Amino acid sequence: MAQHGDPYPVVTVDAVGIVVCHNDQAGGVLARIAVGAELAGIAPTWLVEAHLRHVSGAGERSSAWAAGQIGGRRVKALAGPVVDGEVTWWLVGDSAPAGAAQELARERARAGLLQELTSDLLASMNVERCTAVTVQRAARNLADAAVIVGTGDGRSFPVTRCTAHGPVEQERIALNPGQLPGLAEALLGLPAVSSRWIDPQQVPSWAMPDGFVDDAADVGSVVVVPLPGHGVPVGCLILLRRRQQATFTPGEESFARLFAARAGAALSIARSHALQAHITEVLMHDLLPPDLGRVDGICFSARYRASVAGERVGGDFYDLYPAATPGGETVAVLGDVCGKGLEAAVTAGKMRVALQALLPFAADHTRLLTLLNGVLLSSDRSPFVTLVLATAVREEARVRLRVSSAGHPAPLIVRATGQVEEARTAGTLIGVFADIEFKTAEVALQPGDVCLLFSDGITEARGGPLGNVMFGEDRLRTVLAQCAGMPAEVVTERVQMIVAQWVGEGRHDDMAVLAIGAPHDNRLTTVNESTPRR
Structure with a gap:
């Protein structure tokens, strides 16, 4: 991009040949130049053709220089790298100083370096990788070695360093x-101190990469510039040169500050991205369903598939609360929040927290669900919820269940003989009406029996040969009958697999299943028994 401080005529032109900007000196060469003017209308044919070659990519395979006549005198034009479809041209007359071509070539190389740095840094949102790329570029193009000191906690700081051709070292010291x-x-973001005011022998050992020099006496010049975010x-950014190398010139220090500004902006974006990812991971941890296993001699297993591909949470939820005392009831719940996506998942998380707070009332299903209904009614934005509440306790070889439905599909019991029964429970969905009723079913599971709790995303899943047929409860019963005598984890996996095959690539609602099984063995506890993750 053209800058007013450039010593030579400079003009920046976009991909279609429109002048984007220019400096005052350009007006002395191209008399009719103006922002918004067509290059073809103010410049000679040779410059217009050179610009077209450059923006089309042909310029990458030929020289960046072009030359011709402008106003009766010979002029050379040097093209900068293409940035967002725009090319900056430096114009040099034959009367220019002898070193003008070399200086312009150097400026072009610096512009290319900044473009490459920006491209490399924006290709990754990883802070460590961005830092490593920055010190490598700085060491190879600006100095003999480079060091980046990140913001720390006042006692320790992340330090990344390398030489021009050595490995990158990263540590916190x-x-x-x-x-x-x-x-x-x-580190406070204050302006850089000139290298003339820094004694190279004061460079501490931690700032020198391995193999750079033997000691600080071999360091010839140091530049310290902030990385603004x-x-x-x-x-x-700290730049180091060996004693036998030339010291940093004012121009090199100025470019180092520009280099650091580009790097600092990219590092700031990467850090913001990392912070947001960490916050999301922390918040998501409490929304994820728990890992289930055997608890107090009862088998629990669950599977979940969100409606949105790639998401791990949604409006369906399940949870498990092991008994607080030996012989007590373990509480399991599977529910469905009205809605989809993250907003529904947040509501589901609130439901799980409320349920955990109401566990002391779990012995009385009606009271617990009534209190939970009151919690939802008192919230301005919470949607209605359907759920199944189950309490389970091991009694010798069998498992005794009490199951209550709040507007949710009734659970299905798979006997070891292959018979499939429906738990006789029903009730009002919660979060809508003040007056609600529930009917609790008593279920006894013999060894090999499984009780399956499921969301309507299972039975209402559409697919099949025609692509729009509901899976339905009859098909679910058929699948469960084929799972007779199988462990709870096999039942949930098979149900989820069959329904996934039925849906195929089609759209579907959140799908959740939770199985409670009476194991064939008589173990009440085992040393390898898993406990749900809280």
């Missing part, structure tokens, strides 16, 4: 920013 002049100021600094 305790350091005193006051050991190196300009470091403490750079979005609102707050993200660290600082």
Whole structure:
């Protein structure tokens, strides 16, 4: 992009040949130049053709230089790299100083370096990788070695360093920013200190990559520049040169600050992304369903598939609360929140928290569900919920269940003989009416029997040969009859697999199943017995 401070005429032109910007010097070469003007109308044919070659990609295979006549004198034009379809041209007349071509070539190389740096950093949102790429680019193009000191906690700081051709070293160390002049100021985002004011022999050992020099006496020049972020600094960049190398010039220090500004912006974005990912992971942890297994001699298993591909949570939910005392009832619940996606998942998370708080009332299903209904009614934005509440206790070889439905499909019991029964329970959905009623069913599971709780996403799943036929309860009963005598985990896996095959690639609602089984063995506990993750 053209800058007013450039010593030579500079003009930036977009992909279709429109002038985007130019400096004052360009007006002395192209008399009719103006922002928005067509290049073809103000410049000679040779420059227009060179621009078209460059934006089309042909310029990458030929020289970046073009030359011709403008106003009766010979002019050379140097093309910068294509950035967002725009090309910046530096115009040099034959009367320009002898070193103009070399200086412009150097400026072009720097512009290319900044473009490559931006491209590399934006290709990854990983903070460590972005930091490593930055020090590698800086060491190879700006100095003999580079170090990045990130923002720390006041006692320790992340440090990344490397030489021009050496490996990247990353570690977190305790350091005193006051050991190196300009470091403490750079970490605060203050302007860089000129390299002339930094004694190279004051460079601490932690700032020198392995194999760079034997000691600080071999360091010839040091530049310390801040890495500005979005609102707050993200660290600082330290550039090191050996004693036998030329010291940093003011122009090189100025470019180092520009380099650091580009890197700091990308690192700031990466850190923001990492922070958001961490926050999401922490919040998601409490929304994820628990891992189930055998609890107090009772087998529990569940499967879940969200309506949105790739999501891990949704409006369906299940949970398990092991008995607090020996011989007590373990509480299992499977529910369905009206809605889909993350918003429904958040409501499902609130339901699980409320259920856990109401566990002392679990012995009385009606009271617990009535209290839960009151919780939902008192909330302004909570949608209605259907659920099945089950309490289970092991009694010798069998498992005794009490099951209550709140507007939810009644559970199905699969006997070891292959018979499939429906639990005789019914009730009002919660979160809508103040007056609600429930009927609790008593179920006895003999060894090999399984009680399956499921959401309507299972029976209402549409698919099959015609692609729009509901799976239905009859098919579910047939699948369960084929699972007679199978462990709870096999039952849930097979049901989920058959329904997934029925749906295929079609759209579907959240689907959840939870099985409670009486094992064939008589073990009440085992050393390998799993406990639900809370």
